[in-house]
Amino acid sequence: MSKSSIAFSERYPAKLVVPVVDALALVFAGVVAYWMRFGTVELHERYNLAIAIMVLLVILLNIMQGAYTRWRITRISTLLGKLLLVWMVVAILAASIIYFAHAADRYSRLWVGFTLLISFAISGGARILAQFLLRQARRRGLARRPVFMIGPGDQLIRVARGMRASPAEGYSIAGVARLSHNPDTSTLQGLSQRISRSGAREVWICVPLEMGNVVRSILFALRDLTAEIRFIPDFQDMRLLNHQMSEVAGRLSIDLSVTPIDGMARIIKRLEDLVLGFIFFAISLPVCIIIAVLLKMQSPGPVLFKQYRMGVNGKHFKVYKFRSMEIHDEKSGQVTQATRGDPRITPFGSFLRSTSLDELPQFYNVLQGRMSIVGPRPHALVHNDYYKELVESYMKRHKVKPGITGWAQVNGFRGATETVEKMEKRVEHDLWYIDNWSIWLDLRIIALTIIKGFRGPNAY
Secondary structure, eight states: OOHHHHHHHHHSOHHHHHHHHHHHHHHHHHHHHHHHHHSOSOOOHHHHHHHHHHHHHHHHHHHHTTTTSSGGGSOHHHHHHHHHHHHHHHHHHHHHHHHHTTOTTTSOHHHHHHHHHHHHHHHHHHHHHHHHHHHHHHHTTOSOEEEEEEEOHHHHHHHHHHHHHOGGGOEEEEEEEEOOSSOOHHHHHTHHHHHHHHTOSEEEEOOBGGGHHHHHHHHHHTTTOOSEEEEOOBOTTSOOBSOEEEEETTEEEEESBOOSOOTHHHHHHHHHHHHHHHHHHHHHHHHHHHHHHHHHHHSSSOSEEEEEEEOGGGOEEEEEEEOOBOOOOOOTTOOOOOOTTOTTBOHHHHHHHHHTGGGTTHHHHHHHTSOEEESOOOOBHHHHHHHTTTSTTGGGGGGSOOEEEOHHHHTTOOSOOOSHHHHHHHHHHHHHHHHTOOHHHHHHHHHHHHHHOSOOTTOO
16 A cells, blocks of 8 residues: 555545545446446436435435444444445335335336445445455555553553554554553653654553543643544453443543444334334244143133333333243242243143243234344343342343343353353343344344254253
8 A cells, every 4th residue: 555545544534535435336336327227327317316315325324323433444244234234224215215206107226226236336345445455554564553552561561462453453552651550740751752752643541540630641741742642541340331432411421331222223123123023923923823722721821921021221011921830829029930840830831931932922022112032131020139239230231122032042041040150141141242233143143043943951
């Protein structure tokens, strides 16, 4: 990669370049598609208007789902997945606009399809090519930003290891200054000269939260520098969830524990639940009717088991399952987990539980909007009260809607939790899912649930 191209990328950030590439890809694809369909490149005015609308939609949707940030270091599969989702939504919106505007006879459906297909190929290919060129340049020591790091020795080691583990980000260490928890004035005064001699373009202040008062002193000592300065606090002992920087009420915020399923992501996930939930509900309805009849024939009592569980943000809701046990009484405030060979479970109930068919009524909970197809499994309220005192960050799993299946379940953490260690593993998987949520992860979990089947060694 030439020095001029590197300088261009520094002067014109990728956040601005990539939307321009997407816009040009759509314009070019629109012209090519028009030529393929009509044999000319002189577009009618209404097709120019359609291209303009698609450009605005593509850029807006990409911005809403953060596709223009950190794209150079995002995995290609994730990058293309986000891109495909945007183009699919644009296709749906474009078709809807044409239909409701009664303009179907004025626009070629082939032109719309070819325009979106060609532009997706160009935009995706441009990102793949850019990532490849950047990797090649960084292997040769180009396109790297030298960094001078300041902080306690142990914190500097952790940050340096993270830097070396992410070479694609393009940082290199230009120098370090090890600080004690109470650096003296002479140490701070010499920082500016050391950084200038190092040639660093960025300064990273890597200190734990208890040294926050030192940051102001460091900033004052570096007041004459033009290098970019970043504060990288140490959250080593904290279980963070979707941590990032944001602006709240005009103030800078370090988000320590927030849900990633918000805004556009929440709308997309709800659409996913409605579409797939309705399909699964319709497919399972005949099975549900058969199960209900068999339950009535086998043992007295209601067909459905209803119990309050905790949903998103701690709100209680009533979950539905097919009854798998004989009618029995529990002590007030107590819910006894089912065990292998539990005498309370009926023979047909054992089959329902082992195949997870007792969970089918929960698709109604999904359509209600109280559950999601994929998410942390909801636990009994008394179990929440018990485990929240024993498992750190246990309640963070309630930042999203509970699910019928989840990342923990497809990784074998389902059924009874006889030990705290088992619950810790389940919570660990639930929090990983929340922190890494995407529609593609949801589809993967659904596929794994179907492929692995509903049976499992811990289901009884």
